[in-house]
Amino acid sequence: MTKPIFVNNKNKYGQYFTPQLIVDYMISLSNINKKSSILEPSSGECVFINTLEKNGYENITAYEIDKMLYQNTDFVINKSFVTTNINKKFNLIIGNPPYIRWKNLENELKEELENHTLWHKYFNSLCDYSYIFILKSIELLEKGGELIFITPEYWLNTKHSLSLRNYMVQNCYFEQITHFNETPIFEKATVSTIIFKYIKSKNKNYSKIKLSKHYANRKLTTEVMQNIQNKRNQKNTIYLEIDQFEEDKRWLLTSDKIKEELKVFENHCLIKNQIQTSLLDLRANKFHTIGDICDIGNGLVSGLDKAFQIHNIDNLNENEKKHILRVIKAKDLKAYSYENITNYIHLYNIKDEEEFKNNFPNFYNHFIEFKEKLDKRYKYNREIPYWEWVFLRNFKLFSKDEKRIFVPCKERISNKDYFRFALIESNLYPTQDVTALFKKENVKESIYYILALLNNKRVFDWLSNNGVVKGNIVEFSEKPISSIPFELLTGIIKKKY
Numbered sequence: 228m229t230k231p232i233f234v235n236n237k238n239k240y241g242q243y244f245t246p247q248l249i250v251d252y253m254i255s256l257s258n259i260n261k262k263s264s265i266l267e268p269s270s271g272e273c274v275f276i277n278t279l280e281k282n283g284y285e286n287i288t289a290y291e292i293d294k295m296l297y298q299n300t301d302f303v304i305n306k307s308f309v310t311t312n313i314n315k316k317f318n319l320i321i322g323n324p325p326y327i328r329w330k331n332l333e334n335e336l337k338e339e340l341e342n343h344t345l346w347h348k349y350f351n352s353l354c355d356y357s358y359i360f361i362l363k364s365i366e367l368l369e370k371g372g373e374l375i376f377i378t379p380e381y382w383l384n385t386k387h388s389l390s391l392r393n394y395m396v397q398n399c400y401f402e403q404i405t406h407f408n409e410t411p412i413f414e415k416a417t418v419s420t421i422i423f424k425y426i427k428s429k430n431k432n433y434s435k436i437k438l439s440k441h442y443a444n445r446k447l448t449t450e451v452m453q454n455i456q457n458k459r460n461q462k463n464t465i466y467l468e469i470d471q472f473e474e475d476k477r478w479l480l481t482s483d484k485i486k487e488e489l490k491v492f493e494n495h496c497l498i499k500n501q502i503q504t505s506l507l508d509l510r511a512n513k514f515h516t517i518g519d520i521c522d523i524g525n526g527l528v529s530g531l532d533k534a535f536q537i538h539n540i541d542n543l544n545e546n547e548k549k550h551i552l553r554v555i556k557a558k559d560l561k562a563y564s565y566e567n568i569t570n571y572i573h574l575y576n577i578k579d580e581e582e583f584k585n586n587f588p589n590f591y592n593h594f595i596e597f598k599e600k601l602d603k604r605y606k607y608n609r610e611i612p613y614w615e616w617v618f619l620r621n622f623k624l625f626s627k628d629e630k631r632i633f634v635p636c637k638e639r640i641s642n643k644d645y646f647r648f649a650l651i652e653s654n655l656y657p658t659q660d661v662t663a664l665f666k667k668e669n670v671k672e673s674i675y676y677i678l679a680l681l682n683n684k685r686v687f688d689w690l691s692n693n694g695v696v697k698g699n700i701v702e703f704s705e706k707p708i709s710s711i712p713f714e715l716l717t718g719i720i721k722k723k724y
């Protein structure tokens with residue numbers, strides 16, 4: 228078996244080859260006959276082609292840019308699918324297109340796109356290489372033709388794939404989607420994956436999309452795939468039917484009931500008397516958000532937590548005691564409250580090591596064993612003495628004399644259906660694994676109401692579907708938290724924002 232070509236450790240053509248059991252499953256989704264015309268636009272090591280051939284299909288065309296790979300010479304044309312002018316239509320287009328972000332694209336591939344009419348019409352440099360494979364494939368489908376692809380999930384939700392999604396809604400409908408979430412499929416690529424089957428038709432089809440979700444953190448087996456194929460019940464798999472996707476929307480892989488509940492929640496949070504400004508705005512109806520209500524900041528960065536943590540503070544001198552920062556770690560957060568406080572050394576404005584040693588002798592001794600590692604910390608292009616934290620971001624915000632809400636920066640939701648927003652007293656600080664929220668000055672709502680809302684099931688469902696979710700991990704950095712809809716109780720923002 229040929230190895231993918233990695234140039235400077237970069238997988239320049241986006242080569243992740245599809246396992247046989249996935250290929251078998253994808254081919255089984257097709258309803259074509261043996262004489263139908265089939266295209267594999269980026270055939271890699273020919274796993275789809277060889278399987279199709281074995282299953283009796285003959286009318287196959289394939290493209291593969293990389294001549295170094297093993298080729299089934301009966302079918303493969305060693306040219307770029309993106310630029311080749313193809314004057315034929317196909318009944319089935321099947322495969323696993325290369326997904327490469329623009330910034331990681333080799334110049335040779337960028338140049339192809341720069342002069343590409345379809346790319347220019349629909350995409351830009353924030354789009355992924357795979358989008359052109361999806362769009363051009365749809366262009367090449369016969370009426371009623373089938374597109375069956377395996378891709379990462381993210382284009383269903385991102386802003387920059389909106390034009391692709393709209394194009395797809397205008398031209399076709401989905402018959403089915405299989406969502407694997409974190410289930411490992413490709414070696415060396417941990418990405419949430421979908422397989423979709425999609426039919427080209429100008430006639431709107433209002434039948435539901437059959438959605439299978441298999442969420443297991445375990446390698447797939449033939450048995451699991453066969454169960455999914457036959458819609459048999461098994462652990463970690465659920466089967467749903469959901470409405471066809473709509474234009475100008477994110478596409479959520481969730482039940483219509485939950486989507487309806489999320490809409491009700493958003494409607495409760497709508498800003499009254501709003502004027503719609505942009506068609507491309509995904510929040511076509513704008514709602515109040517946590518970002519309107521709270522200042523949000525990610526926690527302080529020491530660069531080496533274990534060096535700054537100090538467990539016994541009884542023996543410290545008075546000067547040292549004044550330089551203890553009381554910190555709440557993500558692991559100690561619970562919904563509504565917290566369990567533990569960790570003491571951190573927090574020094575600043577010390578002239579040199581001599582002054583450090585004289586004024587903070589216990590700290591000096593404490594740091595000796597960590598000194599080497601502290602000097603190797605990432606220092607944000609600044610000179611930072613080993614006894615200082617590397618990045619005191621948002622320190623002014625955290626020093627406010629008021630209650631705050633903390634949440635872990637990341638939360639795994641495979642085994643839980645709640646988040647851990649906790650109420651924290653004024654003199655406690657977050658480190659980098661925690662994000663903190665502070666009520667804005669012009670807001671009248673109480674922090675207890677904000678806390679209760681954030682811990683509500685509606686917010687859990689909303690963020691699990693609309694937030695930044697990678698596999699089963701929900702991210703709580705400033706941006707996703709800001710976007711959470713917020714229902715005003717009192718109509719209470721005094722100033723305009």
Ligand SMILES: C[S@@+](CC[C@H](N)C(=O)[O-])C[C@H]1O[C@@H](n2cnc3c(N)ncnc32)[C@H](O)[C@@H]1O
Pocket residue numbers: 240241242243244245268269270271272273274275290291292293306307308309310322323324325326
């Ligand atoms: C994700 S791999 C999948 C390969 C194969 N379809 C499979 O499923 O195992 C994508 C393939 O696309 C090829 N490729 C990248 N750019 C291409 C282009 N412009 N035209 C044709 N093939 C391309 C890569 O070399 C790679 O083999």
